[in-house]
Amino acid sequence: CQCSAQGSRYTSCDHLTGQCVCVPNVAGLRCDSCANGAYGFPNCQAGTCHPAGSVQYVVPPPVGQCECRRHVEGPACDTCKPLYWNLSPDTSDGCTNCECNVAGTISGVAECAQGSGQCHCKPNACSGTCSTCKDGYYNLQEQNYFGCQGCQCDIGGSAGQSCGERNGRCRCRPNVEGPKCNLPRPDHYFPDLHHLKFEIEEGTLLDGRPVRFGYNPLEFSDFSWRGYAQMSPIQSKVLVSVSVSSPDLFHVVLRYANRGGADVLGRVSVIEDTWSYYCGNCSEQSKQIVFAPSVDSTFVNVPQNNFVEPFVLNPGTWTVVIEAEGILLDYLVLLPSAYYEAPILQIKVSEPCSYSAVPEANPNCLQYRYLSLDSFPSISGNDAGCRNDNHLPRPCPTERVTPRHPDMAVCSGFDISVELRGRLPSAGDYALVVEYSSEEELPQTLAVAVNMPGSRTHEHRVNLLHCKY
Numbered sequence: 001c002q003c004s005a006q007g008s009r010y011t012s013c014d015h016l017t018g019q020c021v022c023v024p025n026v027a028g029l030r031c032d033s034c035a036n037g038a039y040g041f042p043n044c045q046a047g048t049c050h051p052a053g054s055v056q057y058v059v060p061p062p063v064g065q066c067e068c069r070r071h072v073e074g075p076a077c078d079t080c081k082p083l084y085w086n087l088s089p090d091t092s093d094g095c096t097n098c099e100c101n102v103a104g105t106i107s108g109v110a111e112c113a114q115g116s117g118q119c120h121c122k123p124n125a126c127s128g129t130c131s132t133c134k135d136g137y138y139n140l141q142e143q144n145y146f147g148c149q150g151c152q153c154d155i156g157g158s159a160g161q162s163c164g165e166r167n168g169r170c171r172c173r174p175n176v177e178g179p180k181c182n183l184p185r186p187d188h189y190f191p192d193l194h195h196l197k198f199e200i201e202e203g204t205l206l207d208g209r210p211v212r213f214g215y216n217p218l219e220f221s222d223f224s225w226r227g228y229a230q231m232s233p234i235q236s237k238v239l240v241s242v243s244v245s246s247p248d249l250f251h252v253v254l255r256y257a258n259r260g261g262a263d264v265l266g267r268v269s270v271i272e273d274t275w276s277y278y279c280g281n282c283s284e285q286s287k288q289i290v291f292a293p294s295v296d297s298t299f300v301n302v303p304q305n306n307f308v309e310p311f312v313l314n315p316g317t318w319t320v321v322i323e324a325e326g327i328l329l330d331y332l333v334l335l336p337s338a339y340y341e342a343p344i345l346q347i348k349v350s351e352p353c354s355y356s357a358v359p360e361a362n363p364n365c366l367q368y369r370y371l372s373l374d375s376f377p378s379i380s381g382n383d384a385g386c387r388n389d390n391h392l393p394r395p396c397p398t399e400r401v402t403p404r405h406p407d408m409a410v411c412s413g414f415d416i417s418v419e420l421r422g423r424l425p426s427a428g429d430y431a432l433v434v435e436y437s438s439e440e441e442l443p444q445t446l447a448v449a450v451n452m453p454g455s456r457t458h459e460h461r462v463n464l465l466h467c468k469y
């Protein structure tokens with residue numbers, strides 16, 4: 001029944017007509033509006049016109065005709081006209097213009113919510129009038145299906161996700177340039193994740209002698225710098241000196257090969273400068289590791305799981321001691337916390353995926369899908385008839401742009417009219433939803449006429465935007 005809770009006596013309605021039982025001065029099938037000569041649903045005060053919406057408060061005889069202020073309508077002058085909101089005695093002409101920016105509203109609709117004045121914004125537009133882009137978006141355009149484009153500022157090179165309203169320029173961090181802040185300034189470079197890299201073959205043994213190392217590509221393919229340390233019973237401990245310039249929590253990454261076929265247990269310890277290694281009570285950070293078998297070179301991260309604390313290193317010179325037997329060690333990397341705490345480095349994906357066959361420059365995109373309208377009465381493009389100029393109507397050619405799209409009638413050329421016939425299960429108010437895709441850059445306006453036997457023709461317009469989603 002959907003009887004209005006405020007305007008009806010019961011939740012039940014007439015079995016045949018669907019008419020709810022209304023309280024006094026209320027009318028309508030669902031008892032959701034005031035009866036003639038009353039104003040202000042749900043209170044519906046009888047006899048007079050709404051004081052905020054009418055020119056005169058008292059209706060002169062004969063009763064029944066209120067004189068509304070300019071932007072107000074209804075028998076009791078209690079509703080704003082379309083495109084207006086905020087019925088109030090303080091507003092000139094009774095209601096305020098919605099002032100929606102139609103470039104930013106869905107389907108170019110200029111109407112707003114009666115209570116709040118909020119316009120109906122496209123996904124990437126915001127504000128009460130849909131006239132600005134959301135943070136991280138720019139260039140509000142009528143033909144953009146989503147309203148605004150994503151800034152796509154480089155997550156590492158830019159100072160924030162927002163960009164210039166018109167040109168989309170991002171705000172770069174020092175020594176970074178380019179519209180998206182993804183280029184180093186001249187005479188600068190971007191350090192990679194492994195820029196704090198130290199070669200094991202440059203290390204020493206406990207007694208200060210240099211590390212014994214190999215340099216055979218057959219034993220260790222593509223080793224870095226001069227070679228790789230051979231860890232064995234006669235060389236089971238190597239010391240590598242590292243320097244740290246800013247305090248941080250570090251992971252140690254080791255590049256190694258384990259051709260033995262079994263796990264090798266090892267240990268990594270970090271001690272502040274070489275000399276204090278010999279002291280008995282100095283603080284030592286030490287963690288066990290397992291070198292899994294791997295014929296080719298591979299990496300191991302220390303600590304190996306998230307439950308173990310990373311290494312805490314202050315600025316200065318530190319010694320990393322690696323203990324293991326039966327593996328080959330190429331280099332070690334100190335990984336600052338910003339590099340392994342992934343959330344801050346996640347790219348914000350903002351652009352929608354299009355179905356075009358041309359591969360896009362940006363591989364990251366959002367996959368949008370149309371809401372399923374299966375439960376509503378619908379007419380497929382398969383059943384559409386196309387009429388060109390004055391020819392007789394014939395079935396439209398159809399196309400399925402991708403497997404996830406439905407069959408759609410192809411409309412190309414000029415002066416085409418498309419006819420769709422269907423049966424509605426019951427009488428009532430309906431909204432017409434047109435599902436389409438369009439490769440045309442500029443917006444197109446279509447005239448839509450809904451004909452019903454024995455009833456007047458409803459004429460409307462729909463705006464089709466560039467839409468390859």
Ligand SMILES: [Ca+2]
Nearest residue numbers: 199224227330
């Ligand atoms: Ca090396």
